[in-house]
Amino acid sequence: MKRITRFDNQGRGIAFDDKKTLFIANALPGEEVEYRIIHENSKISEAISTKIASPNPHRVQPKCPYYNICGGCNIMHMSAELQQEFKKEKVANILKKFADIDWNIRLITSGHQLFYRNKITLKVRNGKWGYFESLSHQFCGISTCLIATNDINNDLKYKEFISLNNGEVVIRSNSNHEVLMSVTTEDDIKIDYNSIPENIIGIVGNSKTLYGKNYFIETIDRYRFKVSYDAFFQVNNYGLKMIFEILANNVRGINLLDLYCGVGVLGISLKDNFQNIVGIEITENAVIDAVENAKMNDVKAKYYAGDTGEILKSLEMNFDTILVDPPRSGLNRLTIDTIINLNPDNIAYVSCDPMTLARDLKILKEYYEPIKIYAIDLFPNTYHVETVVILKRKVDEESTIEYERSFIPKR
Numbered sequence: 387m388k389r390i391t392r393f394d395n396q397g398r399g400i401a402f403d404d405k406k407t408l409f410i411a412n413a414l415p416g417e418e419v420e421y422r423i424i425h426e427n428s429k430i431s432e433a434i435s436t437k438i439a440s441p442n443p444h445r446v447q448p449k450c451p452y453y454n455i456c457g458g459c460n461i462m463h464m465s466a467e468l469q470q471e472f473k474k475e476k477v478a479n480i481l482k483k484f485a486d487i488d489w490n491i492r493l494i495t496s497g498h499q500l501f502y503r504n505k506i507t508l509k510v511r512n513g514k515w516g517y518f519e520s521l522s523h524q525f526c527g528i529s530t531c532l533i534a535t536n537d538i539n540n541d542l543k544y545k546e547f548i549s550l551n552n553g554e555v556v557i558r559s560n561s562n563h564e565v566l567m568s569v570t571t572e573d574d575i576k577i578d579y580n581s582i583p584e585n586i587i588g589i590v591g592n593s594k595t596l597y598g599k600n601y602f603i604e605t606i607d608r609y610r611f612k613v614s615y616d617a618f619f620q621v622n623n624y625g626l627k628m629i630f631e632i633l634a635n636n637v638r639g640i641n642l643l644d645l646y647c648g649v650g651v652l653g654i655s656l657k658d659n660f661q662n663i664v665g666i667e668i669t670e671n672a673v674i675d676a677v678e679n680a681k682m683n684d685v686k687a688k689y690y691a692g693d694t695g696e697i698l699k700s701l702e703m704n705f706d707t708i709l710v711d712p713p714r715s716g717l718n719r720l721t722i723d724t725i726i727n728l729n730p731d732n733i734a735y736v737s738c739d740p741m742t743l744a745r746d747l748k749i750l751k752e753y754y755e756p757i758k759i760y761a762i763d764l765f766p767n768t769y770h771v772e773t774v775v776i777l778k779r780k781v782d783e784e785s786t787i788e789y790e791r792s793f794i795p796k797r
Protein backbone atom coordinates (compact mmCIF):
# COMPACT_ATOMS: atom_id res chain seq x y z
CA MET A 387 0.00 0.00 0.00
CA LYS A 388 1.21 3.50 -0.82
CA ARG A 389 -0.24 6.86 0.18
CA ILE A 390 -0.80 9.33 -2.67
CA THR A 391 0.60 12.74 -1.83
CA ARG A 392 -0.40 14.83 -4.86
CA PHE A 393 -1.19 14.87 -8.60
CA ASP A 394 1.27 14.85 -11.47
CA ASN A 395 0.43 16.90 -14.60
CA GLN A 396 -1.44 13.95 -16.12
CA GLY A 397 -3.76 13.61 -13.11
CA ARG A 398 -1.95 10.50 -11.84
CA GLY A 399 -1.28 10.09 -8.14
CA ILE A 400 2.31 10.57 -6.97
CA ALA A 401 3.72 8.32 -4.23
CA PHE A 402 7.25 7.57 -3.12
CA ASP A 403 9.12 4.33 -2.69
CA ASP A 404 12.56 4.16 -1.02
CA LYS A 405 14.39 5.38 -4.08
CA LYS A 406 11.73 5.89 -6.71
CA THR A 407 8.86 8.17 -7.55
CA LEU A 408 5.68 6.29 -8.43
CA PHE A 409 3.14 7.69 -10.90
CA ILE A 410 -0.06 5.75 -10.29
CA ALA A 411 -3.03 6.03 -12.67
CA ASN A 412 -6.50 6.07 -11.08
CA ALA A 413 -5.19 7.13 -7.67
CA LEU A 414 -6.15 10.37 -5.90
CA PRO A 415 -4.39 12.48 -3.22
CA GLY A 416 -5.03 11.17 0.28
CA GLU A 417 -5.80 7.63 -0.89
CA GLU A 418 -3.89 4.52 0.18
CA VAL A 419 -3.58 2.29 -2.88
CA GLU A 420 -2.26 -1.06 -4.01
CA TYR A 421 -0.85 -0.94 -7.51
CA ARG A 422 0.54 -2.90 -10.43
CA ILE A 423 3.68 -1.61 -12.15
CA ILE A 424 3.38 -1.19 -15.93
CA HIS A 425 6.75 0.41 -16.82
CA GLU A 426 9.78 1.24 -14.72
CA ASN A 427 13.35 2.44 -14.84
CA SER A 428 15.93 3.16 -12.15
CA LYS A 429 14.22 6.42 -11.07
CA ILE A 430 10.49 6.10 -11.67
CA SER A 431 7.71 3.54 -11.91
CA GLU A 432 4.47 3.99 -13.84
CA ALA A 433 1.64 1.97 -12.38
CA ILE A 434 -2.13 1.57 -12.12
CA SER A 435 -4.04 1.21 -8.87
CA THR A 436 -5.50 -2.24 -8.16
CA LYS A 437 -7.12 -1.58 -4.78
CA ILE A 438 -8.13 1.69 -3.13
CA ALA A 439 -8.38 2.03 0.64
CA SER A 440 -9.88 5.23 2.10
CA PRO A 441 -11.18 6.70 -1.21
CA ASN A 442 -10.89 10.45 -1.73
CA PRO A 443 -14.42 11.96 -1.19
CA HIS A 444 -14.28 13.32 -4.76
CA ARG A 445 -13.76 9.88 -6.31
CA VAL A 446 -16.67 8.90 -8.60
CA GLN A 447 -17.58 5.77 -10.54
CA PRO A 448 -16.60 6.47 -14.20
CA LYS A 449 -19.64 6.31 -16.49
CA CYS A 450 -17.69 4.87 -19.42
CA PRO A 451 -17.55 1.06 -19.72
CA TYR A 452 -14.07 1.30 -21.32
CA TYR A 453 -12.54 3.59 -18.71
CA ASN A 454 -9.00 2.53 -17.73
CA ILE A 455 -8.94 0.38 -20.85
CA CYS A 456 -9.24 2.79 -23.76
CA GLY A 457 -6.67 5.59 -23.88
CA GLY A 458 -9.13 8.46 -24.48
CA CYS A 459 -10.11 9.75 -21.02
CA ASN A 460 -7.83 9.66 -17.99
CA ILE A 461 -9.49 11.56 -15.13
CA MET A 462 -13.09 10.32 -15.29
CA HIS A 463 -12.66 8.87 -11.78
CA MET A 464 -12.62 12.46 -10.43
CA SER A 465 -15.80 14.47 -9.78
CA ALA A 466 -16.21 17.46 -12.13
CA GLU A 467 -15.20 19.73 -9.21
CA LEU A 468 -11.98 17.81 -8.54
CA GLN A 469 -11.14 17.72 -12.28
CA GLN A 470 -11.46 21.49 -12.36
CA GLU A 471 -9.42 21.97 -9.18
CA PHE A 472 -6.70 19.73 -10.65
CA LYS A 473 -6.58 21.74 -13.91
CA LYS A 474 -6.40 25.11 -12.13
CA GLU A 475 -3.50 23.92 -10.00
CA LYS A 476 -1.80 22.31 -12.97
CA VAL A 477 -1.78 25.55 -14.98
CA ALA A 478 -0.78 27.64 -11.94
CA ASN A 479 2.07 25.28 -10.97
CA ILE A 480 3.47 25.04 -14.50
CA LEU A 481 3.38 28.81 -15.05
CA LYS A 482 5.08 29.38 -11.69
CA LYS A 483 7.73 26.70 -12.13
CA PHE A 484 8.66 27.23 -15.78
CA ALA A 485 7.82 30.91 -16.46
CA ASP A 486 8.05 32.39 -12.96
CA ILE A 487 4.52 33.76 -13.37
CA ASP A 488 2.53 33.72 -10.13
CA TRP A 489 -1.15 33.72 -11.03
CA ASN A 490 -4.35 32.83 -9.26
CA ILE A 491 -5.89 30.80 -12.10
CA ARG A 492 -9.64 30.68 -12.63
CA LEU A 493 -10.98 27.88 -14.81
CA ILE A 494 -13.87 28.61 -17.16
CA THR A 495 -16.18 25.65 -17.76
CA SER A 496 -19.12 25.06 -20.07
CA GLY A 497 -20.93 22.57 -17.82
CA HIS A 498 -20.85 19.94 -20.58
CA GLN A 499 -18.75 17.09 -19.17
CA LEU A 500 -19.90 14.45 -21.70
CA PHE A 501 -20.88 14.32 -25.41
CA TYR A 502 -18.85 17.42 -26.26
CA ARG A 503 -16.20 16.12 -28.72
CA ASN A 504 -17.02 16.80 -32.36
CA LYS A 505 -14.20 14.58 -33.62
CA ILE A 506 -12.86 11.13 -32.77
CA THR A 507 -10.21 8.96 -34.41
CA LEU A 508 -10.90 5.23 -34.33
CA LYS A 509 -8.48 2.46 -35.20
CA VAL A 510 -9.70 -0.53 -37.21
CA ARG A 511 -8.02 -3.86 -36.49
CA ASN A 512 -9.20 -7.10 -38.10
CA GLY A 513 -12.60 -5.58 -38.83
CA LYS A 514 -13.12 -4.26 -35.25
CA TRP A 515 -13.36 -0.51 -34.57
CA GLY A 516 -11.91 0.97 -31.37
CA TYR A 517 -9.06 2.67 -29.54
CA PHE A 518 -5.71 1.55 -28.21
CA GLU A 519 -5.58 0.72 -24.50
CA SER A 520 -3.79 3.54 -22.68
CA LEU A 521 -1.21 1.57 -20.74
CA SER A 522 -0.74 -1.67 -22.65
CA HIS A 523 -1.28 -0.21 -26.16
CA GLN A 524 -3.46 -3.26 -26.88
CA PHE A 525 -6.44 -2.75 -29.20
CA CYS A 526 -9.83 -2.28 -27.50
CA GLY A 527 -13.03 -2.47 -29.59
CA ILE A 528 -15.69 0.06 -28.56
CA SER A 529 -19.33 0.65 -29.41
CA THR A 530 -19.75 4.02 -27.71
CA CYS A 531 -17.59 6.99 -26.70
CA LEU A 532 -19.17 9.07 -23.95
CA ILE A 533 -17.22 12.24 -24.64
CA ALA A 534 -18.09 12.24 -28.38
CA THR A 535 -21.23 14.01 -29.60
CA ASN A 536 -24.47 12.04 -29.79
CA ASP A 537 -24.31 12.31 -33.57
CA ILE A 538 -20.97 10.53 -33.66
CA ASN A 539 -22.24 7.91 -31.19
CA ASN A 540 -25.51 7.30 -33.06
CA ASP A 541 -23.48 6.36 -36.04
CA LEU A 542 -21.06 4.03 -34.31
CA LYS A 543 -22.78 1.45 -36.51
CA TYR A 544 -20.46 2.50 -39.31
CA LYS A 545 -19.55 -1.14 -39.95
CA GLU A 546 -23.05 -1.58 -41.43
CA PHE A 547 -22.05 0.41 -44.50
CA ILE A 548 -18.23 0.48 -44.53
CA SER A 549 -16.30 -2.75 -44.67
CA LEU A 550 -12.68 -2.32 -43.65
CA ASN A 551 -10.12 -4.69 -42.15
CA ASN A 552 -7.41 -2.36 -40.93
CA GLY A 553 -6.83 1.38 -40.90
CA GLU A 554 -7.90 4.57 -39.18
CA VAL A 555 -11.18 6.47 -39.37
CA VAL A 556 -11.67 10.09 -38.37
CA ILE A 557 -15.31 10.87 -37.61
CA ARG A 558 -16.48 14.48 -37.21
CA SER A 559 -19.87 15.99 -36.53
CA ASN A 560 -21.23 19.53 -36.70
CA SER A 561 -24.01 21.33 -34.85
CA ASN A 562 -26.37 20.59 -37.73
CA HIS A 563 -26.09 16.86 -36.76
CA GLU A 564 -24.15 16.04 -39.93
CA VAL A 565 -21.29 13.52 -39.88
CA LEU A 566 -18.17 13.51 -42.08
CA MET A 567 -15.84 10.50 -42.23
CA SER A 568 -12.27 10.17 -43.43
CA VAL A 569 -10.68 6.74 -43.80
CA THR A 570 -6.95 6.04 -44.15
CA THR A 571 -6.05 2.48 -45.05
CA GLU A 572 -3.89 0.26 -47.22
CA ASP A 573 -6.86 -2.10 -47.66
CA ASP A 574 -9.79 -1.86 -50.06
CA ILE A 575 -12.63 0.27 -48.69
CA LYS A 576 -15.98 -1.36 -49.50
CA ILE A 577 -18.99 0.90 -49.11
CA ASP A 578 -22.62 -0.20 -49.27
CA TYR A 579 -23.91 3.09 -50.72
CA ASN A 580 -27.58 2.10 -50.26
CA SER A 581 -27.20 1.75 -46.48
CA ILE A 582 -25.47 5.05 -45.71
CA PRO A 583 -27.57 6.96 -43.14
CA GLU A 584 -28.91 10.34 -44.25
CA ASN A 585 -26.84 12.39 -41.84
CA ILE A 586 -23.52 11.06 -43.20
CA ILE A 587 -22.70 13.93 -45.55
CA GLY A 588 -19.35 12.69 -46.82
CA ILE A 589 -16.89 9.81 -46.84
CA VAL A 590 -13.28 10.45 -47.82
CA GLY A 591 -10.94 7.49 -48.42
CA ASN A 592 -7.18 8.07 -48.55
CA SER A 593 -7.83 11.76 -49.39
CA LYS A 594 -10.31 10.98 -52.24
CA THR A 595 -13.99 11.81 -51.92
CA LEU A 596 -15.85 8.49 -52.16
CA TYR A 597 -19.28 9.78 -51.20
CA GLY A 598 -20.92 13.22 -50.77
CA LYS A 599 -18.63 16.10 -49.76
CA ASN A 600 -15.14 16.33 -48.33
CA TYR A 601 -16.05 19.16 -45.94
CA PHE A 602 -18.79 20.36 -43.64
CA ILE A 603 -20.14 23.76 -42.71
CA GLU A 604 -20.14 24.62 -39.00
CA THR A 605 -22.08 27.46 -37.42
CA ILE A 606 -20.77 28.97 -34.19
CA ASP A 607 -22.66 31.99 -32.86
CA ARG A 608 -23.22 34.25 -35.89
CA TYR A 609 -20.27 32.85 -37.88
CA ARG A 610 -20.22 30.11 -40.51
CA PHE A 611 -17.11 28.08 -41.29
CA LYS A 612 -16.29 25.65 -44.05
CA VAL A 613 -14.04 22.90 -42.61
CA SER A 614 -12.30 20.45 -44.95
CA TYR A 615 -11.89 16.84 -43.83
CA ASP A 616 -8.18 17.38 -43.06
CA ALA A 617 -8.39 20.88 -41.57
CA PHE A 618 -8.13 21.58 -37.86
CA PHE A 619 -11.23 22.67 -35.98
CA GLN A 620 -11.51 22.99 -32.17
CA VAL A 621 -13.04 19.76 -30.86
CA ASN A 622 -15.34 21.42 -28.33
CA ASN A 623 -17.83 23.94 -29.73
CA TYR A 624 -18.93 25.08 -26.24
CA GLY A 625 -15.30 25.83 -25.42
CA LEU A 626 -14.73 27.57 -28.74
CA LYS A 627 -17.53 30.03 -27.94
CA MET A 628 -15.78 30.82 -24.64
CA ILE A 629 -12.51 31.49 -26.49
CA PHE A 630 -14.38 33.82 -28.90
CA GLU A 631 -15.75 35.76 -25.95
CA ILE A 632 -12.37 36.07 -24.19
CA LEU A 633 -10.65 37.32 -27.35
CA ALA A 634 -13.47 39.73 -28.27
CA ASN A 635 -13.30 41.30 -24.80
CA ASN A 636 -9.53 41.67 -24.73
CA VAL A 637 -8.03 42.54 -28.10
CA ARG A 638 -8.92 45.34 -30.48
CA GLY A 639 -7.16 47.50 -33.09
CA ILE A 640 -6.76 47.90 -36.84
CA ASN A 641 -4.55 45.05 -38.07
CA LEU A 642 -4.64 41.52 -36.66
CA LEU A 643 -2.09 38.80 -37.45
CA ASP A 644 -3.66 35.35 -36.90
CA LEU A 645 -0.82 32.80 -36.72
CA TYR A 646 -1.58 29.05 -36.99
CA CYS A 647 -5.03 30.17 -38.15
CA GLY A 648 -6.52 26.86 -39.33
CA VAL A 649 -9.68 27.67 -41.30
CA GLY A 650 -9.53 31.25 -39.97
CA VAL A 651 -11.92 30.73 -37.07
CA LEU A 652 -10.37 32.87 -34.31
CA GLY A 653 -9.46 35.82 -36.52
CA ILE A 654 -12.87 35.87 -38.20
CA SER A 655 -14.58 35.85 -34.78
CA LEU A 656 -12.77 39.17 -34.17
CA LYS A 657 -14.15 40.84 -37.28
CA ASP A 658 -15.83 43.62 -35.27
CA ASN A 659 -12.58 44.42 -33.42
CA PHE A 660 -10.17 44.74 -36.39
CA GLN A 661 -10.31 46.17 -39.92
CA ASN A 662 -7.77 43.84 -41.56
CA ILE A 663 -6.78 40.27 -40.81
CA VAL A 664 -3.73 38.41 -42.07
CA GLY A 665 -3.54 34.67 -41.37
CA ILE A 666 -0.83 32.02 -41.76
CA GLU A 667 -1.48 28.27 -41.80
CA ILE A 668 0.44 25.22 -43.02
CA THR A 669 -2.44 22.95 -44.15
CA GLU A 670 -3.33 23.97 -47.70
CA ASN A 671 -6.97 22.90 -47.58
CA ALA A 672 -7.41 24.89 -44.38
CA VAL A 673 -6.07 28.01 -46.10
CA ILE A 674 -8.49 27.49 -49.01
CA ASP A 675 -11.29 27.17 -46.42
CA ALA A 676 -10.07 30.29 -44.58
CA VAL A 677 -10.29 32.36 -47.79
CA GLU A 678 -13.88 31.15 -48.34
CA ASN A 679 -14.73 31.67 -44.68
CA ALA A 680 -13.57 35.27 -44.77
CA LYS A 681 -15.86 35.87 -47.78
CA MET A 682 -18.76 34.00 -46.20
CA ASN A 683 -18.47 36.09 -43.02
CA ASP A 684 -17.84 39.39 -44.80
CA VAL A 685 -14.31 39.84 -43.41
CA LYS A 686 -11.37 41.61 -45.06
CA ALA A 687 -8.57 39.07 -44.77
CA LYS A 688 -5.52 37.71 -46.53
CA TYR A 689 -4.15 34.22 -45.88
CA TYR A 690 -0.77 32.67 -46.55
CA ALA A 691 -0.17 28.93 -46.86
CA GLY A 692 3.09 27.70 -45.35
CA ASP A 693 5.26 27.56 -42.26
CA THR A 694 4.71 30.47 -39.89
CA GLY A 695 8.43 31.12 -39.36
CA GLU A 696 9.16 31.17 -43.11
CA ILE A 697 6.28 33.45 -44.06
CA LEU A 698 6.86 35.84 -41.17
CA LYS A 699 10.34 36.58 -42.54
CA SER A 700 8.88 38.45 -45.51
CA LEU A 701 5.80 40.01 -43.92
CA GLU A 702 6.10 43.79 -43.90
CA MET A 703 3.14 45.23 -42.08
CA ASN A 704 2.39 46.64 -38.64
CA PHE A 705 0.03 44.70 -36.41
CA ASP A 706 -1.76 45.93 -33.29
CA THR A 707 -2.33 42.36 -32.14
CA ILE A 708 -0.67 39.07 -32.97
CA LEU A 709 -2.80 36.05 -32.14
CA VAL A 710 -0.97 32.72 -31.88
CA ASP A 711 -2.65 29.32 -31.54
CA PRO A 712 0.14 26.82 -32.23
CA PRO A 713 0.00 23.03 -31.95
CA ARG A 714 1.09 21.33 -28.70
CA SER A 715 4.76 21.91 -29.54
CA GLY A 716 4.27 25.67 -29.09
CA LEU A 717 6.32 28.38 -30.81
CA ASN A 718 9.95 28.02 -31.81
CA ARG A 719 12.60 30.55 -30.80
CA LEU A 720 12.83 32.09 -34.27
CA THR A 721 9.08 32.67 -34.41
CA ILE A 722 9.09 34.23 -30.94
CA ASP A 723 11.92 36.58 -31.92
CA THR A 724 10.12 37.57 -35.12
CA ILE A 725 6.91 38.27 -33.20
CA ILE A 726 8.84 40.46 -30.74
CA ASN A 727 10.46 42.30 -33.64
CA LEU A 728 7.08 42.92 -35.25
CA ASN A 729 6.41 44.77 -31.99
CA PRO A 730 2.60 44.51 -31.71
CA ASP A 731 0.78 46.25 -28.83
CA ASN A 732 -0.77 42.96 -27.72
CA ILE A 733 -0.15 39.27 -28.12
CA ALA A 734 -2.97 36.78 -27.52
CA TYR A 735 -1.54 33.30 -26.94
CA VAL A 736 -4.04 30.42 -27.19
CA SER A 737 -2.41 27.21 -26.01
CA CYS A 738 -3.40 23.56 -25.61
CA ASP A 739 -0.25 22.67 -23.65
CA PRO A 740 0.68 24.70 -20.55
CA MET A 741 4.25 23.33 -20.59
CA THR A 742 5.18 24.78 -23.98
CA LEU A 743 3.13 27.90 -23.18
CA ALA A 744 5.22 28.47 -20.02
CA ARG A 745 8.46 27.88 -21.95
CA ASP A 746 7.44 30.51 -24.54
CA LEU A 747 6.09 33.01 -21.98
CA LYS A 748 9.41 32.94 -20.18
CA ILE A 749 10.96 34.49 -23.31
CA LEU A 750 8.05 36.74 -24.27
CA LYS A 751 7.69 38.26 -20.83
CA GLU A 752 10.94 40.14 -21.19
CA TYR A 753 9.07 42.47 -23.58
CA TYR A 754 5.41 41.66 -22.90
CA GLU A 755 3.50 41.67 -19.61
CA PRO A 756 0.79 39.01 -19.13
CA ILE A 757 -2.29 41.00 -18.15
CA LYS A 758 -5.00 38.31 -18.29
CA ILE A 759 -4.76 34.52 -18.05
CA TYR A 760 -7.77 32.27 -18.60
CA ALA A 761 -7.78 28.50 -18.24
CA ILE A 762 -10.65 26.83 -20.09
CA ASP A 763 -11.93 23.31 -19.56
CA LEU A 764 -12.01 22.43 -23.25
CA PHE A 765 -11.37 18.72 -22.72
CA PRO A 766 -13.40 17.45 -19.72
CA ASN A 767 -12.53 13.96 -18.41
CA THR A 768 -9.01 14.23 -19.83
CA TYR A 769 -6.01 15.90 -18.20
CA HIS A 770 -5.71 18.39 -21.08
CA VAL A 771 -6.54 22.07 -20.59
CA GLU A 772 -6.65 25.12 -22.84
CA THR A 773 -5.12 28.43 -21.73
CA VAL A 774 -5.50 31.91 -23.20
CA VAL A 775 -2.97 34.57 -22.19
CA ILE A 776 -3.30 38.23 -23.12
CA LEU A 777 0.04 40.04 -23.14
CA LYS A 778 0.64 43.76 -23.41
CA ARG A 779 3.84 45.40 -24.64
CA LYS A 780 5.93 46.67 -21.72
CA VAL A 781 6.78 50.30 -21.25
CA ASP A 782 10.47 51.19 -21.34
CA GLU A 783 11.06 51.81 -17.63
CA GLU A 784 14.09 54.08 -18.03
CA SER A 785 12.58 56.52 -20.47
CA THR A 786 8.97 55.78 -19.44
CA ILE A 787 8.21 56.05 -23.16
CA GLU A 788 6.46 53.12 -24.75
CA TYR A 789 8.61 51.20 -27.21
CA GLU A 790 8.18 52.49 -30.73
CA ARG A 791 8.00 49.81 -33.36
CA SER A 792 11.54 50.55 -34.50
CA PHE A 793 13.05 50.56 -31.00
CA ILE A 794 13.59 46.83 -30.82
CA PRO A 795 16.46 45.90 -33.08
CA LYS A 796 16.03 43.05 -35.57
CA ARG A 797 17.86 40.02 -34.18
Ligand SMILES: C[S@@+](CC[C@H](N)C(=O)[O-])C[C@H]1O[C@@H](n2cnc3c(N)ncnc32)[C@H](O)[C@@H]1O
Pocket residue numbers: 617618619620645646647648649650651652666667668669672692693694695711712713738
Ligand atom coordinates in the same frame (compact mmCIF):
# COMPACT_ATOMS: atom_id res chain seq x y z
C1 LIG B 1 -4.23 24.40 -32.48
S1 LIG B 1 -4.53 24.55 -34.20
C2 LIG B 1 -5.28 26.14 -34.25
C3 LIG B 1 -6.12 26.46 -35.46
C4 LIG B 1 -7.02 27.66 -35.39
N1 LIG B 1 -6.43 28.78 -34.71
C5 LIG B 1 -8.36 27.31 -34.78
O1 LIG B 1 -8.63 27.70 -33.64
O2 LIG B 1 -9.15 26.63 -35.45
C6 LIG B 1 -2.93 24.77 -34.84
C7 LIG B 1 -2.87 24.99 -36.33
O3 LIG B 1 -1.51 25.23 -36.68
C8 LIG B 1 -1.24 24.63 -37.93
N2 LIG B 1 0.22 24.51 -38.01
C9 LIG B 1 1.02 23.55 -37.47
N3 LIG B 1 2.31 23.83 -37.69
C10 LIG B 1 2.36 24.98 -38.40
C11 LIG B 1 3.42 25.79 -38.93
N4 LIG B 1 4.68 25.45 -38.76
N5 LIG B 1 3.09 26.92 -39.56
C12 LIG B 1 1.79 27.28 -39.75
N6 LIG B 1 0.75 26.56 -39.28
C13 LIG B 1 1.02 25.43 -38.60
C14 LIG B 1 -2.04 23.34 -37.89
O4 LIG B 1 -2.29 22.85 -39.19
C15 LIG B 1 -3.31 23.79 -37.17
O5 LIG B 1 -4.29 24.23 -38.08
